[in-house]
Amino acid sequence: MKIVEIKKLNVKYNKSITLENINFDVEQNDFLGIIGPNGAGKTTLFSCMLGMINQYCGTIKFFNEDIRKSQEYLKHIGYVQQKPQFDKNFPITVHEVIKMGLRKNHDDNRINEVLQQVWIHELAHKRIGELSAGQQQRVFIAKALAGRPKILILDEPVTGIDKHSTELFYDILTKLHQNKITIIWSSHDLNAVHMLANKVACLNRTLFFHGVSNDFFNNDNLLKKYSESSMQEHIQNHQNDL
Amino acid sequence: MIFEILAYSFIQRAIISGIAISLLCSVVGMFLVLRRYSLFGDAIAHSSFGGIAMGLLLGIYPIWTAYLISLSSAIIITKIKKKFDISGESSVAILLSSGISIGLILISISGGFTIDIFSFLFGSILLVNIEDTIVIIALTISILIIISLLYRQILYSTFNEEQAQISGVRVEQINYLLISIAGITVVTSIQLVGILLISSLLVIPNITAILYGKSFKKTIMLSMTISVCSVVIGILLSYLLDITSSGTIVLISILIFVATICMKYVGIINRS
Numbered sequence: 001m002k003i004v005e006i007k008k009l010n011v012k013y014n015k016s017i018t019l020e021n022i023n024f025d026v027e028q029n030d031f032l033g034i035i036g037p038n039g040a041g042k043t044t045l046f047s048c049m050l051g052m053i054n055q056y057c058g059t060i061k062f063f064n065e066d067i068r069k070s071q072e073y074l075k076h077i078g079y080v081q082q083k084p085q086f087d088k089n090f091p092i093t094v095h096e097v098i099k100m101g102l103r104k105n106h107d108d109n110r111i112n113e114v115l116q117q118v119w120i121h122e123l124a125h126k127r128i129g130e131l132s133a134g135q136q137q138r139v140f141i142a143k144a145l146a147g148r149p150k151i152l153i154l155d156e157p158v159t160g161i162d163k164h165s166t167e168l169f170y171d172i173l174t175k176l177h178q179n180k181i182t183i184i185w186s187s188h189d190l191n192a193v194h195m196l197a198n199k200v201a202c203l204n205r206t207l208f209f210h211g212v213s214n215d216f217f218n219n220d221n222l223l224k225k226y227s228e229s230s231m232q233e234h235i236q237n238h239q240n241d242l
Numbered sequence: 243m244i245f246e247i248l249a250y251s252f253i254q255r256a257i258i259s260g261i262a263i264s265l266l267c268s269v270v271g272m273f274l275v276l277r278r279y280s281l282f283g284d285a286i287a288h289s290s291f292g293g294i295a296m297g298l299l300l301g302i303y304p305i306w307t308a309y310l311i312s313l314s315s316a317i318i319i320t321k322i323k324k325k326f327d328i329s330g331e332s333s334v335a336i337l338l339s340s341g342i343s344i345g346l347i348l349i350s351i352s353g354g355f356t357i358d359i360f361s362f363l364f365g366s367i368l369l370v371n372i373e374d375t376i377v378i379i380a381l382t383i384s385i386l387i388i389i390s391l392l393y394r395q396i397l398y399s400t401f402n403e404e405q406a407q408i409s410g411v412r413v414e415q416i417n418y419l420l421i422s423i424a425g426i427t428v429v430t431s432i433q434l435v436g437i438l439l440i441s442s443l444l445v446i447p448n449i450t451a452i453l454y455g456k457s458f459k460k461t462i463m464l465s466m467t468i469s470v471c472s473v474v475i476g477i478l479l480s481y482l483l484d485i486t487s488s489g490t491i492v493l494i495s496i497l498i499f500v501a502t503i504c505m506k507y508v509g510i511i512n513r514s
């Protein structure tokens with residue numbers, strides 16, 4: 001069953017094209033890894049899907065309904081930002097952060113459940129600013145899960161996180177997928193996407209592959225094309241630095 | 243001796259109004275401080291100066307015109323800030339200077355400074371009458387009820403605006419509501435510490451509490467306690483020593499802040 005449908009999505013930002021003719025679907029219980037170099041438009045794509053950017057052409061449907069017509073779909077989405085912005089001195093505990101993600105305000109059992117799901121139950125009464133980046137990101141996953149979402153959207157969630165925390169994070173994603181949560185996840189880590197995702201979307205302003213993960217990773221031409229586009233970005237960055 | 247002072251009805255009114263205002267300023271101020279809007283209260287207070295001057299000129303009760311001008315200018319400046327992407331501190335400067343300049347012009351038209359203007363500039367909690375006390379209590383209860391009903395939305399949009407929006411919180415409406423509440427709080431509090439010192443009541447107890455609070459609820463409770471203590475001790479001490487109440491209240495809150503910083507420095511207090 002299709003739960004996300006994106007058709008002919010075009011986004012322009014400051015008169016330059018950010019996304020061009022994006023078409024893809026997400027089926028229930030898919031684990032979709034979206035890969036692409038920096039500036040490929042991954043965050044823009046998520047911003048459109050989450051209703052943060054409304055200036056686009058084409059259609060985005062969640063649960064068969066155009067997101068421009070209703071924002072109800074957001075109730076079924078858990079979202080984890082790349083490096084969530086918050087004041088490190090904000091006086092708030094992990095427990096209070098997760099509580100913000102609840103549908104019912106006083107469901108303490110659910111808070112304990114999600115804390116255990118991401119292995120941070122011992123941190124419940126710590127101030128969030130005291131935690132490491134990896135622990136903070138697990139808190140945000142727990143908050144996203146607190147409202148029992150059908151879809152989890154993660155925008156490069158392990159950026160700036162150490163190796164051990166990253167591995168823990170991947171274990172959590174695997175378990176969530178086994179628990180029938182649909183995951184849409186953007187990443188630079190090709191190995192992790194190969195290991196975890198069952199579907200892959202390869203983005204560089206336009207979508208040059210969307211399909212089963214093994215079809216992408218076993219196709220040398222596609223991998224070469226992806227490496228070239230990534231290399232182009234590195235060369236471009238290097239030239240800009242010079 | 244304290245019981246003798248407390249027997250005076252004007253002291254009772256001052257303490258009751260003062261406690262209500264200090265609770266209000268703590269709660270509203272906490273959200274302003276955490277949103278890095280610390281000086282916004284100061285700017286609203288200065289814009290209310292124009293409203294007070296207008297009231298005095300037109301012969302209307304100045305607090306009502308102050309509510310009108312402060313609220314409308316706070317909302318207008320927020321709209322301009324959003325539309326033209328002006329920084330927070332610049333919008334505060336615009337609001338602050340426009341309020342004072344309009345006030346000064348209106349005062350010069352009306353024939354210069356009067357005792358009334360001074361009481362609004364520096365506060366006059368010992369002069370509040372029973373009607374003022376009832377209005378202060380009613381507004382405090384109403385605002386605290388609104389905040390408790392929308393607690394999750396206000397806290398969420400203060401913590402992370404983008405996440406809150408994606409979670410279905412109507413962030414823009416919440417922002418305007420908070421700004422309006424701040425406007426009402428500031429004008430209500432003018433009678434306690436005056437236009438010139440109002441931001442201290444919104445900021446200092448909260449900054450002190452944030453240094454020690456671990457959870458949001460505990461931090462707000464701590465801020466309320468500090469604020470109420472400053473106001474009650476300040477009113478009693480100012481009466482005993484025959485000095486200005488507004489200055490005493492603010493100075494006590496500053497002393498509490500300095501004392502807690504010293505205690506933290508020597509390790510007597512840690513985050514609770």
